[in-house]
Amino acid sequence: MAAATAMRFGQLSSGSDMAPDWTMKEVSTGTTIMAVEYDGGVVIGADSRTTTGAYIANRVTDKLTPIHDRIFCCRSGSAADTQAIADVVTYQLGFHSIELDEAPLVQTAANLFKASCYRYREELMAGIIVAGWDKRRGGQVYSVPIGGMLVRQPVSVGGSGSTYIYGYMDSNYKPNMTKDQCLRLVSGGTHTHTHTHTHTHTHTHTHTHTHTHTHTHTHTHKSWSSVLEKSLFSFTHIRQHNKQYK
Template structure:
């Protein structure tokens, strides 16, 4: 049975936990939760029977596996036994379609395993059905699941297991950013070779910072030497990377090399889009001592570049000893505080709704700000909306028909009559929308004469989507169809190619 309280706890823990690789929304787990709840509600009276029938039939070589059954079964996964059955189902399905499948099952399988938190089962199914997960979306969810459970060695082994894209920045970042050196020590050289073999293409800042930090903390001079030659404008403009590289060069090279490196940044300040070079106080002190010991010439060079350097009050040693997870947790708490302040603002606005009647000048300062900012006018097109309420449906649309930057018609009719209790809003090419709705209105009248009763809203929706799909996008119009029949109120959002969403509210343009 679907446990909504357990689902809420999972959602809350995943949102608040700093130990995750990707944002919750980017993995599309919230949408999966809704689909999973729907699958449980739909099969609550026969769920176990459905699983038993599939597990029995899969033993029969003549049994045909359908995509719809696989999707439902994936949403019902709960334990190791269900995963074993899923492996058999997917293996049969892949042989059945000769590996020429159209629907991508990889992400949805990984979302289900992520939701019920089965990392070891995810590794097993990945190794047995690798071709199903040959896409970056599946790997995102898979590695996030392993990262959440601190299985860092498994992440590195799987990264080297098959032909995963070695330039996948977030996956490399997952391996490097774990910040658990005791787990990575035996695989460090392998990890470094993988990153350097990619020529630093698409390597994220978090991975580069980890390598600098690892080299300095462990006095790994070989890695320092390799990092000192690294130069990438996208990364090198970052303050922490700049400070790491200065320290690294000071450890293994003459101080003259530091001046060459800093001068290169100064010459490209416009390219890096930064005002000055941010250097931490202890790094600056280290540079001054090295310059003094090197002689008068180095001291003079340091004085020349000082106007381009901003000395920060913080010490870089704190960053060298601070775990990355603590920094991420602190950043998340800061974001939560920002959200709280936003809630306070909204609450204050709600309190001010019951204001005393009279003149209101609260927008004067806002308007003056807009005037000083010289905001450009925003190009707008058609806007159509619809919403269902208890007693029926409300449809709305603007009345302007445009021809590029010109308003061709200030009073264009965009809410079209379909039948007595069915209307349709059209956006796009005005002529296409009008001719299509007139055609559908005529068909609805013929249906009413044939059936001897008022047509259903779903019938009008089907006629519109068939007409749009038949022309494969050449009818340049999108619709919001709303109406009331003996089954209740209905609202449909129909895109130009014929796809449909049944919603409680909709907006298009």
């Protein structure tokens, strides 16, 4: 039982600090994020799980962060790094909007993310997708991967779970998709990866942004990883219960 406990919770640190070593690891989003342009706006989506090493720190995190009224970012990588960058860009973009006396451009927000990610590329682990709508260029999606590159794409996926859905996106994405088709694509993509990526969760969040409004959607899926977790818990509980009566 002691060996099993050690395998389950990891080695304890030496000295007076008796906390498991995984508590000292950085919180990571363990993510699949995605965004799609359509005629009139964008659809963005993400799963909801954050991790510390192999352990789940939060199952219901919202990785879709508002930057301005019609601009959002999807965050992947270190949760602390991405939240800090999002706060900085939100602050900078707010002042920029006041100076212009109008809503900022999506490309401006993307350039601000690129500047921070590139300047601190040796210190930060942050992969960002910037998406939104402005009156000049309509719906736009910009990818800012780790390292600070910036590229506009009609559809973008990111995060550690994105490797599981590239085939799905290649098969199902088509140019000039409608809003409903993009919603099904994003929802289907996040649903697909929850069946294969054990560090992601069954809740997914999607947002639709147009020139008039923003819609928020939350989907719940049952993945094989969640079924496995429940099965392992039940097996362990039954085994411990039987030992008490031997």
